[in-house]
Amino acid sequence: MAVLLSDSRGIHTPEDVVAVRQAVRQRAVELGFNLVDQTKLVTAASELARNTLQYGGGGTVLIEGIGNGLRRGLRLTFEDKGPGIANIDEALRDGFSSAGGLGLGLSGARRLSSEFQIDSRPGEGTRVMITRWR
Amino acid sequence: MERIPILKMGDYLLVTIQVDMHDRLAMALQDDLTGRIVSARSKGVLIDISALEIVDSFIGRMLGDIAAMSRVLDAETVVVGMRPAVAITLVELGLSLSGVRTALNVERGMELLRRRIVDQARTDGSTA
Numbered sequence: 441m442a443v444l445l446s447d448s449r450g451i452h453t454p455e456d457v458v459a460v461r462q463a464v465r466q467r468a469v470e471l472g473f474n475l476v477d478q479t480k481l482v483t484a485a486s487e488l489a490r491n492t493l494q495y496g497g498g499g500t501v502l503i504e505g506i507g508n509g510l511r512r513g514l515r516l517t518f519e520d521k522g523p524g525i526a527n528i529d530e531a532l533r534d535g536f537s538s539a540g541g542l543g544l545g546l547s548g549a550r551r552l553s554s555e556f557q558i559d560s561r562p563g564e565g566t567r568v569m570i571t572r573w574r
Numbered sequence: 575m576e577r578i579p580i581l582k583m584g585d586y587l588l589v590t591i592q593v594d595m596h597d598r599l600a601m602a603l604q605d606d607l608t609g610r611i612v613s614a615r616s617k618g619v620l621i622d623i624s625a626l627e628i629v630d631s632f633i634g635r636m637l638g639d640i641a642a643m644s645r646v647l648d649a650e651t652v653v654v655g656m657r658p659a660v661a662i663t664l665v666e667l668g669l670s671l672s673g674v675r676t677a678l679n680v681e682r683g684m685e686l687l688r689r690r691i692v693d694q695a696r697t698d699g700s701t702a
């Protein structure tokens with residue numbers, strides 16, 4: 441799989457969450473995603489960036505344009521060194537929230553993506569990787 | 575601090591969200607709006623989101639909370655102008671915005687609010 445473009449950003453303030461949304465939008469446009477797919481990617485990115493900030497205490501996102509033969513995709517990797525998630529199955533359930541939100545952050549981002557992967561260790565941090573293919 | 579302007583139009587308040595809101599700004603709008611509903615004795619709130627490129631769970635919750643709070647303060651909230659791509663994404667995200675009245679544009683939203691006030695006046699008149 442070829443990486444066509446790569447862009448790394450820090451997530452430490454609510455303004456950074458807005459900047460991540462804008463960067464993801466721009467990359468999705470560059471890769472030729474249609475408007476609905478752009479909107480899904482930006483919305484998923486917004487949910488995950490907020491999680492990184494709120495639960496992970498800040499972190500980074502790696503935005504990558506990837507190619508597999510003729511297929512083009514956008515891959516987002518969110519990483520933090522926060523407290524981690526003890527029970528991932530529970531965190532992925534609709535309506536589960538540890539901060540008084542709607543509990544749609546992780547589960548919603550998963551629904552808006554083609555591929556979804558989460559790794560988390562209590563005390564070490566969390567890594568969420570999503571890909572949407574065009 | 576940056577603020578989203580709230581315009582008073584007769585019995586109604588009009589909010590046009592034209593920036594990509596960060597979470598603190600969204601919370602500030604919620605506080606400002608509930609205060610204005612009381613001070614302006616408003617009967618309705620129109621929130622125009624036609625410039626919003628996404629509605630995520632945080633903004634969705636804010637819209638739902640504003641609708642619930644304004645109802646308690648005897649005002650109706652109508653969210654207008656949602657883009658089609660936003661609506662599609664919102665449903666896939668798992669948000670249905672139940673409890674939030676929506677209309678296609680400001681004109682139809684205004685019509686909805688006007689009808690409500692007429693209905694209310696009629697009910698009040700018949701019970702008096």
